Amino acid sequence: MKGAETGGWRWHALVERIEPETIGPSVALVAMIVTFSILSPYFLTRNNFTNVLVQSAPLLILAAGQTFALLMGGLDLSQGSIVSLVSVVTAGVIMRHHIVLGALAGLGAGFGISLVNGLLIGRARIQPFIVTLGTLYMAAGLAMVYSGGSSIFGLPKPDEDYFFWFGGGFVGPIPVPVLIAALLIAAIYVVLTRTRFGRHVYAVGGSESVAVMSGIELGRVKILIYLISGGCAALAGFLMSGRVISGQPLLGAGDILLQSIGAVIIGGTSVFGGQGGVLRTVLGVLVIAFMVNGLNLLAIDTFVQQVIVGAIIILSVWVNSLRRRRA
Secondary structure (H helix, E strand, C coil), X not given: CHHHHHHHHHHHHHHHHCCHHHHXXXXXXXXXXXXXXXXXXXXXXHHHHHHHHHHHHHHHHHHHHHHHHHHCCCCCCCHHHXXXXXXXXXXXXXXXXXXXXXXXXXXXXXXXXXXXXXXXXXXXXXXXXXXXHHHHHHHHHHHHHXXXXXXXXCCCCCHHHHHHHHHHCEECCEEHHHHHHHHHHHHHHHHHHHCHHHHHHHHHHHCHHHHHHCCCCHHHHHHHHHHHHHHHHHHHHHHHHHHHCCECCCCCCCCHHHHHHHHHHHCCCCCCCCXXXXXXXXXXXXXXXXXXXXXXXXXXXHHHHHHHHHHHHHHHHHHHHHHHHHC
């Protein structure tokens, strides 16, 4: 009898630890996997799952950085353009020098844009939407100017092989981009849940005025947040460029920015700030990645996929708003 009571208590404690915001996306993910497994014989295979994880690794890195901005109650619209800028700068410098200088130059360019974001938002106190919208255009323009509007191909050997390893190589059975993304997620989880800075991020998102009264240096926290967000975009751009072994001035101009923001929201992080986390973002990325993959296997039109993703984002925000009002 005592054992039954202990088992019931453990089960009750486990249920209580489940975050309500993650129930919807979790059910949606399981339902999609079951449905696509029935409709397509190619979905539930090792090769397909590996392909999904490799393709979603850069998005996961982007969304992890975007999580910081949304937790603060802000937004980072410059991520896609940072991806493009890092791509062309990295490839261009590799063409003239070698992979080490190319990586440093490309990642440095991405961090440069993110530092501009942080200083303007944290010190000049300009709204994140306005600042990152401006740097979106700036970084995109710089990428086009640097590359002359053309892709940069023909990287020299062996730098080309080293570059591809980051975007498409393997460490044993594990794809390198997936390994990098997993390590980054683990590090960000520790930062958000085990450090003073992580507590400050949630405090600023909850209420800036209360955070200031608590002695939190608002400007410093915001600068670090946008350095992390832009740094994640720079890393994602480097990995994506390595996979295509070239510099692409439009590499980040597609849906990846909207998917980055959408994944964070779908995962259950509040758009109002102060609530959420990077593990929720992982869930949101998996929902988008497996949905797009399944719809592609079923030959569903790309434009229809965009409609579905948009509808899920709106539904997620609506549910989030309802829960916030009740709270």
